Amino acid sequence: MLLYILRRILYVTPVALGVSVICFLLVHLAPGDPLTAVMPIDATAQQQAEMRQAYGFDRPLPVQYGIWLWKVLRGDLGHSIATGRPVLSEVSRAVGNSLILASVATLIGFTFGTFFGFVAGYFRDSPLDKAASALSVFGVSVPHYWLGIVMVIIFSAQLGWLPPTGAGPDGSGNWRPDAEHLRYIILPAVTMSVIPMGIIARTVRALVADILGQEFVQALRAKGLGEWGVFKHVVTNAAPTALAVMGLQLGYLLGGSILIETVFAWPGSGFLLNAAIFQRDLPLLQGTILVLAMFFVMLNLIVDVLQTVLDPRIQRA
Amino acid sequence: MAAIAEPLAPAPARTSHGYWSGVAMRLTRDPVAMVALAIILAIVLAAIFAPLIAPAEPFRGSMIRRLKPIGFPGYPLGSDELGRDMLTRLIYGGRLSLFIGVTPVLCAFMIGASIGIFAGYLGGWINTLLMRIVDVFFAFPSVLLAIALSGALGAGILNSIVSLTIVFVPQIARVAESVTTQIRSRDYVEAARVSGAGAFTIVRVHVLGNVLGPIFVYATGLISVSMILASGLSFLGLGVKPPEAEWGLMLNTLRTAIYTQPMVAALPGMMIFLTSISFNLFSDGLRSAMEVKQ
Numbered sequence: 182m183l184l185y186i187l188r189r190i191l192y193v194t195p196v197a198l199g200v201s202v203i204c205f206l207l208v209h210l211a212p213g214d215p216l217t218a219v220m221p222i223d224a225t226a227q228q229q230a231e232m233r234q235a236y237g238f239d240r241p242l243p244v245q246y247g248i249w250l251w252k253v254l255r256g257d258l259g260h261s262i263a264t265g266r267p268v269l270s271e272v273s274r275a276v277g278n279s280l281i282l283a284s285v286a287t288l289i290g291f292t293f294g295t296f297f298g299f300v301a302g303y304f305r306d307s308p309l310d311k312a313a314s315a316l317s318v319f320g321v322s323v324p325h326y327w328l329g330i331v332m333v334i335i336f337s338a339q340l341g342w343l344p345p346t347g348a349g350p351d352g353s354g355n356w357r358p359d360a361e362h363l364r365y366i367i368l369p370a371v372t373m374s375v376i377p378m379g380i381i382a383r384t385v386r387a388l389v390a391d392i393l394g395q396e397f398v399q400a401l402r403a404k405g406l407g408e409w410g411v412f413k414h415v416v417t418n419a420a421p422t423a424l425a426v427m428g429l430q431l432g433y434l435l436g437g438s439i440l441i442e443t444v445f446a447w448p449g450s451g452f453l454l455n456a457a458i459f460q461r462d463l464p465l466l467q468g469t470i471l472v473l474a475m476f477f478v479m480l481n482l483i484v485d486v487l488q489t490v491l492d493p494r495i496q497r498a
Numbered sequence: 499m500a501a502i503a504e505p506l507a508p509a510p511a512r513t514s515h516g517y518w519s520g521v522a523m524r525l526t527r528d529p530v531a532m533v534a535l536a537i538i539l540a541i542v543l544a545a546i547f548a549p550l551i552a553p554a555e556p557f558r559g560s561m562i563r564r565l566k567p568i569g570f571p572g573y574p575l576g577s578d579e580l581g582r583d584m585l586t587r588l589i590y591g592g593r594l595s596l597f598i599g600v601t602p603v604l605c606a607f608m609i610g611a612s613i614g615i616f617a618g619y620l621g622g623w624i625n626t627l628l629m630r631i632v633d634v635f636f637a638f639p640s641v642l643l644a645i646a647l648s649g650a651l652g653a654g655i656l657n658s659i660v661s662l663t664i665v666f667v668p669q670i671a672r673v674a675e676s677v678t679t680q681i682r683s684r685d686y687v688e689a690a691r692v693s694g695a696g697a698f699t700i701v702r703v704h705v706l707g708n709v710l711g712p713i714f715v716y717a718t719g720l721i722s723v724s725m726i727l728a729s730g731l732s733f734l735g736l737g738v739k740p741p742e743a744e745w746g747l748m749l750n751t752l753r754t755a756i757y758t759q760p761m762v763a764a765l766p767g768m769m770i771f772l773t774s775i776s777f778n779l780f781s782d783g784l785r786s787a788m789e790v791k792q
Contacts, residue, residue: 199634207650318782322775324726326733327749327767334760436639440730455734458649470638470646478637 186486193482200478201253204471205246208463258468263460268468271453276435276472278348278356279442279449283434285370290377291427297378298385298423305390313382320379329372329444336368343368346446355448369445373438377430384426388419421492428484432477524787531783534776541773545592554583556590556743565759576762578748579755580741584762587743588769594655594744595770598737599725601659606666607717613667614674615709619682619701629675635668644727648736658737662727666720673716677709711788719781722774729770745770 224232233239237248252259258268301313337345348356348365356362392398392415401411439451446452450469457465525531544551553574560581568576568584575584617628635643647661681687681704690700729746731737738744740751748766755763 195630196633196637199631200637203634203638207646210647210650318775318778322722322726322771322778324729324746324767324770324774326730327764327770330749330753330756330767331764334756334764338757338760433639433641437641439641439645440733443734454645454649458645458734458736463650466646466649470642473642474638477639477642481637 182489185489189482189485189489193478197475197478200474201250201471202246204467204474205249207470208467209242253471258471259464261457261462261465263456263462263465268465271465272450272469272472274355275448275450275453275469276476278447279435279438279451281356282366282369282373282442282447282449283431283438285366286373286434287377287427287431289370289374290430291381291423293374294378294381295385295423297382299389301382301386302389302393310386313386317379317383317386320375320377320382323375325372325376326440326444328375329369329441332368332372333444348448369441369447372445373434373441377427377434380430381423381426385419385423388422389415392418421488424491425484425488428480428487432480435480436473436477521784521787525783528783528787531780531787534779534783537772537776538780541592541769541776542596544589545596548590548593552583552586552589554586556582556586557741558582565755565762567759568761575765576759578752578762584765587748588745588765590743591745591748591766591769592773594738594742595725595729595746595773598655598658598662598728598732598744599773600721602662602666602728603717603720603724605659605663606670606720607713609663610667610670611674611710611713614671614676614713615678615701615705617671618675618678619697619705621679621682625675625679629672632668632672632675635665636672640665640669640723641727641730644731645734645736648731653736653739655738658728658731661731662724665727666724669720670713670717674709674713677712678705681705681708715781715785715788718777718784722777722781725770725774725777 230239237245240248256269258272260266261268261271264271297313297316301310304310333345336343344365345368348362356366398411398414401414435450438447438449439454441447442449442451443455450473454466454469456462457469548556560577562581563570563573563577564579564581566573566577566581568574570576573583573585575588578584578587613628617625638646644661644665647664648658651657651661687700687704690704695703728737729744729749732744732746733750735750738747740747745766749763749770752759752763752766
């Protein structure tokens with residue numbers, strides 16, 4: 182087991198390095214120089230060359246990558262071109278807000294998803310099962326940014342129950358766990374929860390249907406165990422996979438929240454990314470994406486390790 | 499020993515035609531898939547013949563007839579923030595929305611399938627290397643990678659197509675690789691190799707026929723994701739630019755109208771949803787129709 186976990190950690194290293202290469206190259210994908218956007222329009226060729234030298238853009242790419250990686254490893258993600266502030270502090274504030282939103286959404290999605298999944302798995306081909314599979318198709322097919330707008334139309338514009346945008350009464354400041362701020366997280370979190378809800382419902386349905394068809398369940402019933410007792414066995418067997426899917430969904434939501442955060446003006450990483458793109462703030466873009474992708478890689482690792490601890494039969498190579 | 503005495507039944511002359519007509523038959527018996535296909539065809543045909551069926555001009559606005567409700571005389575689905583006919587723009591919008599949604603999947607299908615089959619057939623360290631590179635791309639959630647790439651490349655239709663292609667290539671390559679690896683070790687491929695068939699012949703005759711089906715099904719499912727992402731990029735301002743008609747962009751420009759004309763503002767997103775769910779349901783139907791044989 183320990184060996185497996187160690188091997189898994191070791192395996193993450195090249196992936197993480199690859200991710201850093203892609204993030205580094207992102208800046209160089211951009212047309213022209215990363216500095217063109219910020220340089221004064223009347224900068225002379227000499228000024229441009231000086232600037233380029235000052236930022237190290239005149240060196241060969243592999244050297245630039247080495248220098249950049251060394252800085253990143255020490256927690257230096259550079260400075261935002263637009264604001265001049267360190268990228269790391271901007272990103273960590275935004276990722277905090279995104280993490281709150283994504284966690285609440287995952288929790289909602291997981292609660293309802295497992296419920297629908299269990300019901301559908303227990304009563305296969307019943308109307309409830311059909312409704313649950315309709316829900317999962319809806320969850321993966323709906324453009325969530327549109328769903329967000331529809332939610333705002335219904336619950337803010339028409340009914341006036343919930344605020345349409347922002348993370349709190351002070352606009353797009355940080356979110357805090359109190360009653361007033363809670364009203365602001367409902368719409369974006371419910372909108373976001375639809376995706377994991379559908380996927381978790383589908384997974385749990387398949388798991389439950391599979392477990393119920395296995396011999397040990399028949400044996401449990403044959404020895405006279407009540408339906409509640411059988412249910413507990415089903416839960417124990419379905420839990421590791423369901424939890425793993427939940428963990429992965431959290432990662433997807435964290436990285437994929439940009440569209441929903443834009444719709445709701447949520448002060449998270451998606452919002453930051455949007456600003457970085459339109460101000461052509463490439464260091465900020467690069468830093469945000471690096472942090473989000475690394476988060477996703479680490480989450481994958483944690484999920485894998487936890488799953489192995491929970492259920493030692495699963496040792497994926 | 500009845501088994502020996504019995505004459506061998508002549509092997510049914512199974513051609514690929516027989517298999518595909520079976521698939522088509524099973525597919526036509528699947529009401530959900532058929533409805534989905536009908537919706538897709540209707541949207542595609544409407545987009546192709548837009549100039550013939552659209553009631554108005556897609557770019558001609560009217561400052562005094564802005565944001566009219568659904569059913570307003572002369573505007574069956576209302577008008578947008580510049581007084582342009584919504585029905586017309588939704589019909590025309592299908593052209594760009596379908597183009598930017600389907601093209602990346604087509605490109606990724608060709609590139610990804612080639613990489614995956616190449617890697618899977620060769621095996622060894624080349625396979626390992628290619629698949630480790632693919633793993634790196636899987637370390638990014640698709641939405642994040644798409645936005646990161648098109649954000650770095652800059653706004654525009656071509657850049658959005660390139661970004662989404664890069665997002666989908668690793669996904670298709672992984673499917674192609676795993677199917678090819680399974681097939682490569684089958685006895686008939688081994689037999690072909692022993693009997694002296696070259697690598698190219700084996701891939702063309704034995705591998706492609708068995709691999710393309712599963713990849714194709716997977717790719718049709720990706721169209722749904724691609725439509726949502728492509729229109730999402732336009733929604734963010736990274737794809738199609740105004741004044742073009744495209745559903746994601748229309749959804750964005752109509753956001754200011756959610757208090758005055760909520761139904762009209764929701765229409766473009768409705769179209770993205772309808773297209774995406776139809777592709778998803780059709781892909782599900784195709785999957786079950788094609789997998790019966792395996």
